[in-house]
Amino acid sequence: MEAPPVTTMPVTGGTINMMEYLLQGSILDQGLDSLLHRLRGLCDNMEPETFADHESVYLLKGQQASPFVLRARRPLDRPGSPWHLRYLGQPEAGDRSRHTLVRNCVDIATSEVLPEFLQEMGFRMDHEFIAKGHLFRKGVMKIAVFKVFRVLVAGTAEGAEPLSLSYLVELSVVAPAGQDSIADEVRSFAEQLKPLVQLEKIDPKRLM
Amino acid sequence: MQREEKQLETSLETLIAQVSDIKNSLVAFIHKLENEYERLTWPSVLDNFALLTGQLNTLNKVLKNEKMPLLKNQVIIPLLLSPDRDEEIMRLTEGRVPVFSHEVVPDHLRTKPDPEVEEQEKQLSSEAARITPEVAQKQVQSMNKLCNSLLEKIIKEERDSDVSSLRQNKQTYNPNDTNALVAAVAFGKGLSNRRPPGPGGPMGAGQTGASGMLPGAASMQQMSMPPNQQQHMAGVPMAQGGQPGKMPSSIKTNIKSASMHPYQR
The missing domain is CATH 1.20.58.1710 (Methane Monooxygenase Hydroxylase; Chain G, domain 1)
Structure with missing residues (x-):
């Protein structure tokens, strides 16, 4: 059967054309406490928030060379909360003058039938992982410090083993396209986390 | 005025x-x-x-x-001293000074330091006057020397702590880990589910097989030898690979050959 026609471009126009400005880095386990301490000082005054998410990445192979990728996330620690479906566009690293990675993104909250729905549409699961960690906010910026776990038994979080001895640190802002001044804001916040964490724009294509 | x-x-x-x-x-x-x-x-x-x-x-x-x-x-001069209780003064000083008498005035209107302090100051200045300029010069020099060495020590300590903290900080992250984690999150590199056939694994392999190499080979054969029998003969060694996935592919090619027929003949 032929795959349904899908465009690899996200819906543009309206309010959906949002961009994610992203910087990534990592922190070794032994440095985690000092990083959290610093983030508590720098970020908005709020109760420290933790999260534990299970992310499944689905692919749909169409006529195009590159498959269409959707990410489905469900919280493990908050039963009954909605699933989170996310589309991420190709990241653009840009030149040196651009301070962050920029990629298109569409976020939608869904019900728990999402996996079945995607499978019926012809998507198949490519890989999955567990992300457990801490979440901070500073204005529009979001800082997630989390550990990535390898899933051993498909579809369940049990027995997941940590991928490395580091936590991944992601500093991101989702904003309407064209607000490049936000990238400067993100960069200056990243400067404040140095030398604890080196947040950079990392083009994943380089790591393939 | x-x-x-x-x-x-x-x-x-x-x-x-x-x-x-x-x-x-x-x-x-x-x-x-x-x-x-x-x-x-x-x-x-x-x-x-x-x-x-x-x-x-x-x-x-x-x-x-x-x-x-x-x-x-x-200049402030006390015009009137009285041993009697003065309500006005009480009010002004919030009850701290009840009388304006010869006893308290020297304390309150004093413009010089306390007698003890004055005494100490006098001692110091007389001592300073006693030493010769050469001795004074020597003392100034030794004082400067002490200050300088102290400053150097402090600066050195600061620099050392900077270096050591830098060394410590270098250990708080590992660029290799960053890359590994980013690759894992971005496209599942290093996540075990990717390679071993998961729920979608075998199906995907079958699909690529069916739509990729096999039909192409089959239709090639069909082009050259239209009779059904021969196609089967040729198909047997091909099927030696022995997948059940062969079935749909042969159906597909049959349909294709049927649709091709009119144009061939």
Whole structure:
């Protein structure tokens, strides 16, 4: 059967054309406490928030060379909360003058039938992982410090083993396209986390 | 003359207002320290200090103002001393000084330091006068030497702590880990589910097989030898690979051959 026609471009126009400005880095386990301490000082005054998410990445192979990728996330620690479906566009690293990675993104909250729905549409699961960690906010910026776990038994979080001895640190802002001044804001916040964490724009294509 | 007096009066009034402001904040602060020390937070203590600093600064500004007459040149003389209780003085001093007598006036109107302090100062200056200029010079030099070596030590200590903290900080992240984690999150690199056939694995392999190599080969054969029998003969060695996935592919090719037929003949 032929795959349904899908465009690899996200819906543009309206309010959906949002961009994610992203910087990534990592922190070794032994440095985690000092990083959290610093983030508590720098970020908005709020109760420290933790999260534990299970992310499944689905692919749909169409006529195009590159498959269409959707990410489905469900919280493990908050039963009954909605699933989170996310589309991420190709990241653009840009030149040196651009301070962050920029990629298109569409976020939608869904019900728990999402996996079945995607499978019926012809998507198949490519890989999955567990992300457990801490979440901070500073204005529009979001800082997630989390550990990535390898899933051993498909579809369940049990027995997941940590991928490395580091936590991944992601500093991101989702904003309407064209607000490049936000990238400067993100960069200056990243400067404040140095030398604890080196947040950079990392083009994943380089790591393939 | 009258103008100067007026000026003195107004500036004294502002001075009194400033000083009473400072006094009030001091009183409030002391009250807090004495009565609320159990629930007093450090930030609020700092706030109080900041308030006092600000008020002292304003007082200094008032004193240094050009319009402020030289207070040093003003002389205060006690005109009337009395051993009797003075209610007015009581009120003005908030009950601290009940009488304005010869006993308290020397203390309150004193412009010189305390006698003990004066005595100490006198001793020091006489000692300083006794030593010769050469000895003085020597002492200045040794003092400078001490200060310099102390400064050097402090600077060196600072630099060392910087270096050591840098060394420590280098260990807080590992670029390789960053890359591994980013690759894992971005496209599942290193996540075990990717390679071993998961729920979608075998299906995907079958699909690529069916739509990729096999039909192409089959249709090639069909083009060259249309008869069904021969196609089967040729198909057998091909099927030696022995997948059940062969079935759909042969159906597909049959359909294809059917649709091809009219054009071939």
